[in-house]
Amino acid sequence: MKPWHLGNTTVRSPFRLRDGLVALSTSSLQGNLRGTAQDIAFRNLLGQHGIVALGRDDTNSVGRKWRSALTKLGFLFPRVPDIDDLVQNDVGPVDSITPNGWRLIRAESVPAMQECFLRALLAHYLPSVLEGEFECSVFSPLKHVLSVMLELERKTGESRLNFIEMATVVQVTSSDNELALIADKVLDFRERRAASTLNKNKFDREELEATAKNILKPGGGSYKTQTFNDYADANFRYLKATGLVQSKGRGLSLVPEKHLFIERLVAETDIPESNQAYFNTLCNGAALPTDNQDSALAVLTDLLAQLSQRGIPFDVSDRSTETPADIEIIRYEIEALLAEENEEVYAARQAEVWEEIVAYMQLIIARRNRRTLSNGEEIEVPKSEAPAYFEWVLWRAFLAINSLVNKPYEARRFKIDQDFLPVGTAPGNGPDLIFEFDNFVLVVEVTLTANSRQEAAEGESVRRHVADLVTTYQETSGKPVYGLFIANRIDSNTAETFRIGVWYTNTDEKMRLDIIPVTLMQFKDVFEAQFVSGQVDVALIRELLEQCGSLRIKHEAPAWKHEIADVVQRTINRLLH
Structure with a gap:
């Protein structure tokens, strides 16, 4: 055949x-x-x-x-x-x-x-x-x-x-x-x-x-x-x-x-x-077993048993199950709960696979599609999905650093499938990634744009997203908010926009924003050095951001980028020697 x-x-x-x-x-x-x-x-x-x-x-x-x-x-x-x-x-x-x-x-x-x-x-x-x-x-x-x-x-x-x-x-x-x-x-x-x-x-x-x-x-x-x-x-x-x-x-x-x-x-x-x-x-799309009342109830009963086995409370005593449509609403809620628990288990495992995370970063840096790991496993970044994988690998990196206060599904704005792989990029009108730690918040934005259009595409939106989060956290926890902008190449016009780091609210209130631009290679090297040295601590990331931010007043964009590179290299040297 x-x-x-x-x-x-x-x-x-x-x-x-x-x-x-x-x-x-x-x-x-x-x-x-x-x-x-x-x-x-x-x-x-x-x-x-x-x-x-x-x-x-x-x-x-x-x-x-x-x-x-x-x-x-x-x-x-x-x-x-x-x-x-x-x-x-x-x-x-x-x-x-x-x-x-x-x-x-x-x-x-x-x-x-x-x-x-x-x-x-x-x-x-x-x-x-x-x-x-x-x-x-x-x-x-x-x-x-x-x-x-x-x-x-x-x-x-x-x-x-x-x-x-x-x-x-x-x-x-x-x-x-x-x-x-x-x-x-x-x-x-x-x-x-x-x-x-x-x-x-x-x-x-x-x-x-x-x-x-x-x-x-x-x-x-x-x-x-x-x-x-x-x-x-x-x-x-x-x-x-x-x-x-x-x-x-x-x-x-x-x-x-x-x-x-x-x-x-x-x-x-x-x-x-x-x-x-x-x-x-x-x-029209084929009919599914759950379109039938009896099968829908059987599947719901099975899902409730799975929740019980995992110790996840869920009460359906006051919910209607008279029609397949009623059951479908409950089923989606249960499947979402199971998916969230699966994602938390996945997040806890990321520190064990940091080398794979580095390998994905290297694929994005080199603009390559496939690579075989030392264990024989092949990983892939589909060319058409590289922007989504860029966001995804940074999400995994901070899951591996493993100090989040917010949940892993709260830290990402892109969707993932049952294999925790990205389904498209994060939607507009918000940052790509939001990581909340004990004493600060990190907003991460990434782009594959590397030429002079980078500033036009990212400069305004990144500052607006960080400013929105600064306002939000000032009104709630009071935690400081940092922005981390990552690209394969940082255009000097983009760096200058973030170096100035100013945003005006609708009431013309001036806000100072801490947004540090680094290359993916620089971030990868710091991430890798932390795990190689066994000194994995998100406080080191905050320290690096503050050091880079303190240098922006003294330099224009090209020189500031060189200073950032020096800070990154000194951080790596301190970790490895």
Whole structure:
């Protein structure tokens, strides 16, 4: 059987599709995305909103690929094939936003977004009139993968499915293959891999090559080996977008909190009755088990038991559970509580993985995408998501320093998924990160902008955000507020704005702001030196900020930047010698 994949191999980050939909929803292009001029206009719209980089695109393919991705997932109404049982008017206006697309646009929380992707992928069946022919019965790829993971769990006690196992086994099977046999093939692969004397990467490469050689394209000829990797990558990313799975080493495992939900999901084996029914479900989003009263109550009962096991109090005695909608509200509250506790556990572990945090910083500094750590684990900063990862790695760094008064989820303004990875950057009208300590508050702002536009993009907003926090804490705890601005390169115009450090309130009251600009390299070196020396103390960060701030009156921006570099280096030397 030829390989299949969920989602889209071009738009690698599923959550970026929401950004594209939001941009399209405010544009006159909605419903008018066909033709070269429209391809260019859609590409330009995505570029103007910072969703794609407007580099060379001689074939004008970006717009077409994004339209295809949104259509395939049912977020835009597709152009239906000219076959007997399909009428375009019965499906919807071509390239307009569908009900599930509008649901995704309105989704503000990560769980709400994940539900939209779950409904989309659950509506996706193969073969279909949009996907071409597959030599198998109609099946749900999403349910198929989840069923294989449940079978692996039944056989081994663990639901883990590794990347290479997805690439060489699971994505070339369907519901026509017995689950037990698929699981056995995965386990046989693991045994052969463990027993092999070959380097693991070489073993995996040879397995991929053998898989590619043995599976022919429908028209003849072999697939490229990279195709299996690309498809597995898309499958993993879009599976994670449902919120039902999480990372486990180089693979995925089922999210424990969602186990009963997943069991109920895969137990439903109905397939679309007609092409018309398929498109209607695709565009509206598939029904979930929790849309049913009995299943919703069963899932709620399971979640309440999980809260009880963790010792988290939650009273539902005065809450209505008469409808699935009532239950959904309670379920979201419980899932949020469980996620917050998981995040606190994650935060407590960051000091143990400080070297990984440094490695992520080095990727952002070098503008590279991937790196293999000393333990063999590969980390990645997707190019299109680098701004989000920049905020995220600084959040992790201060979690590792481990002196926060506020909660880890209160310190960040960007959203994270079940793997604690960033889902977009922090929204506007506020700072990226707010860290409250016992005797001071630190506002952290980051940017990848490195040229003269840096000051125009960041100077006003950073000062306003710090000023707002100064006012807030003056009225409450009286704690001093410092600003830390971090970029790969600090433009002197930006440094001059922060050196002057003045902000006027609406009543023309003059405020003096303490905002220190440092490069990511400088911050990384101080962070690393603290852990290498075993002298991890946030007081050292405050001392560094105060030393740098005390020098600003005597110097103009270029000289002040040199003085900051000297303070950083002296701090590092003191720690390491």
